[in-house]
Each structure stands twice: as structure tokens, then as C-alpha cells.
Amino acid sequence: MPVSGEAAEAAPGDAAVLHSLDGGVSWITLNRPEVMNAVTPDGRERIIALLAEASADPAVRAVVLTATGRGFCAGADLRSARAPDRERVPGDVARTIRLGAQRLIAAVLDCEKPVIAAVNGTAAGIGAHLAFACDLVLAADTAKFVEVFVRRGLVPDGGGAYLLPRLVGPQRAKELMFFGDALGAADAERLGLVNRTVPGGELAALAEEWAARLAAGPTRALALTKQLVNASLDDDRAAAFAAEAAAQEINMTTRDANEGVASFVERRPPEYRGH
Template sequence: MSAQSEQPPEPELLWEVAEGVARMTLNRPQAGNSITPGQRGQIIDRLGEASADPRVRAVVLTGAGDRHFCTGAALGAPAAPAAPAEDLPEGLPENPAGTVARAIAGGAQQLVSAVLDCEKPVIAAVNGTAAGIGCHLAYACDLVLAADHARFIEVFVRRGLVVDGGGAYLLARLVGPQKAKELVFFGDDLPAADAERIGLVNRVVPADELAGAAGAWAARLAAGPTVALGLGKRLINHALDGDRAASLAEEALAAEINMTSEDGREGLRAFVERRSPRFRGW
């Protein structure tokens, strides 16, 4: 086959915006939808752009195929090239202290933070196995729907690794310290039904209904008061990080900001006029 007739490679990340909903699909089904460094950067960029894009009022994140949502980081995927050893002054280490910490801070942690910090609601549609950072990518989303055959695996312990990618932060807040330790210490498969029972998943649905359920929730969010939803997300995400005074002060500030939005004013007008509000997203 000639080079001219070869098909271009499939994009690793699919992104489509329609009717206020952005659909982001991890598109490496042959590799369990594991995330490469380049793909990770695209996800971070897309979520950052979504915050400021008035066309996007909700985001749905899922994986291609019907077996895997995301099986973690793509081990062995090429990263940014390091400085050649011969370029280093004699006696300096190739991997100085802090190399791993910096890699995690600029990689898995930045990815999870991008989901948490996105100003639009993000729904995870977990269509199969979520493992490692794939679990945390789902848990960072604002709402989690899972196919009935999906499972969640804190796989780090199986590889002799400490949990990373915000896993301890997320799990302790979602299920409490004792259950978080059980999941992290043993790394056992957690079926979708059990994940729903302990509060990691909002709802489990038959696999063939997952896309429709995620679409219905996203459509409801996209028709809602986008500014108020974003501020509410911020308040809830910060609620366990500070004391009561700080939380209440942030709440009051959020209310002030929201009432400068058109949707905030429209909500009050609709209440006074006894009609359904028509939210526009700003």
C-alpha cells in the first residue's frame, strides 16, 4: 500500500459540541482507553476552553467502545524528551530529587484538577473498566453514571505504587477515610452496583442505556442556569477544605456574582411573573 493511500490515524480524543453539550471521548479502545501524555494535555486544554466557551454548558466524558472507560496512564507512551545525559555537567544526576513529584504534579494531578476546576458541569459516563487514574478521572466529575458491567479498580497497590492523581483526596471526601483505605490498600475490583451503594456512582444503568441517560442529564444541565451551576460546583468542591466561616463567606460572594448574571436576573423575573425561566447560559 502506498503512503498516499494510508488512512490518517484516529484522533486520541474526540470532541463534539451540539445543543450546549460537549461530548469528550477517550479514543484508544485498543489500549483500554489509557491516557497518553499528549492526550492528557488535550483533555486539560479542552476543559479549560469549555469554561469560557458560551456554546458549552455541560460536558460528557466517556470512553470509546464498550469494554473500558479508562485503564489509567499509558505506560511506555513517549513523554517530553529529557536532556541528553551528555549535555549534563559532569557529576549531576539525570533524574534529580523531585523528578517523580514534578511529573505527577504536572501530569495526573493536573488532569484531575482540570475536571474539578472546569466551570461547567462534567458528567462521567463510565462505559467499562475504570482503573488507576481512570477511577480518579471519573470520581472528579460532578455526576457519575456507570454501565451495569463497569468496574472500578484502585490498581496502584497491585504494582507496588502509592495512590496518586488525587485519589486519596477524592476518595476520603466521597466515601470517608475507612472505606477509602480499604479500596486503596487491597485494590480489589469494585463492581458498579457496589460503587453506587457506597456513593462513588450516582446511578447504574444497563449498558445500552448509558449514552441516553448521560445525554438526558447533560441536556437538563445545558438548559439550566450555567453560572449558578458553576458557582454551586465550586462551593461544594471547596466545602470540605476550609472552616465554616470561609465556606459561608465564599457562598455569599458566589450569590453576589450570580446576581450579576443574566440567568440570575431571569430566574427572579420568571418567579415574579409566575412563568418558567428561560436560561441562556450567562
């Protein structure tokens, strides 16, 4: 898993989020292990920017979001919160959430490339939602997911009350959010929050394998499929069918769609180029 060394680089003055591009895969690595990779405002903005770049860059065919150390992400770093320069007024909190945690989760959901979460350790609060927003979730068997908000007397943010009911149903979502108990990786897989659970030493290899398969796939078709699936639970049948037809229309203009059909007719493996 390329998270350090010559393949990785960080923006000047910001080593909290590492980035590398390897074989068409954009690796985004949270790198504050001393605080379980709690996300600062600057780190959040860097992740959002990297996901936007991945969408726009034809060289990027897939994204992996992971972390260093023993934790995936302990949530927002409340210690780094900037003191307000004036007395708080109604609307300030809602604006902060809208421009902060919600933008981060939306950046994952809206990324035009498939995003894999490789969860190496505890994912709590917004860290759990960051993983759940990804298209595919791989987890080390020691990983845990914690809806920590209730322990602090807080309402879940970062789209948690939107994501969890769609993944596990409202009753399970309420159980997780009402009690804030840690959910082990095996139980998370059983509930459908995790695609695969593996020993920690195998997580990097599996993430690389899945990312490589995605990077070799028909990128635009995957992007359109992601849009359809993400919108499916919000649309009625007529809207979903209309969106599906529109996606088919768009996709059939791509080189990869024509290559896929041609390779089937010619009985050979397809060679997708991402456009």
C-alpha cells in the same frame, strides 16, 4: 451519544481523544479502545485543553466525559512514557506527577461547566480518579472501578487520596486503596461514588438526558455552586459562609438569576441563556 461521525472531530494527528459540541454539550471521548483507553501524555494534554476551552466558551453549557470500546480508562499508558534524557534526580518524580496526573484531575475539578462522567467500562488507576473528579458519575452496570496502584507497588496519584476520603470516608478509601479489589458499578453506587447505574445500552441516553438538563440550566449559578461544594470540605465554617455570600453577590448580577426570579413571579418556566 455523539462520539463519532460528522459531529466528532480530532486534532490533527490525534484521534485518541474525540471531541464534539452538540446542543451546548461538549463531548470528550477517549478513543483508544485497543488499550482500554489508557491515557498518553498527548491525550492528557488534549483533555486538559478541551476542559479549559469549555470553561471559556459561552456556547458550552455542560461537558460529558466518556469513552469508546469496553473500557472507560485503564489509567496512564506506561508504555508511552518517554525515556528520560538524563539520570533521574530527586524532585523529578514529584514534578512529573504535579504537571501530569494532578493537572488532569485539577482540570476536571476546576472546569467552570458541570462535567458528567459516562463510565462505559473499567476505570482503573488515574481512570477511576478521572471519573471521581467529575461532578456527576453515570455508569454502565458492567463498569468496574479499580484502585490498581497497590497491585504495582505504587502510591495512588492523580488526587486519589484527596478525592476518595471525601466521597466515601477514610475507612472505605483505605479498603479500596490497600487491597486494590475491583469495585462493581452497583457497589460503587451504594458507596456514593456513582450517581446512577444503568444497563450499558441505556448509558448514552441517560448521559444525553442529564447533559441536556444541565445545558438548559443557569450556567453561572451551576459554576458557583460547584466551586462552593468542591471547597466545602476544605474550608472552616466562616470561610464557607464568606464564600457563599460572595457567590450570591456574583450570581445576582447575572441575567439568568434575574430571569429565574422573574419567571417565578410571573408563574412561567424560566428560559436560561447561560449568562
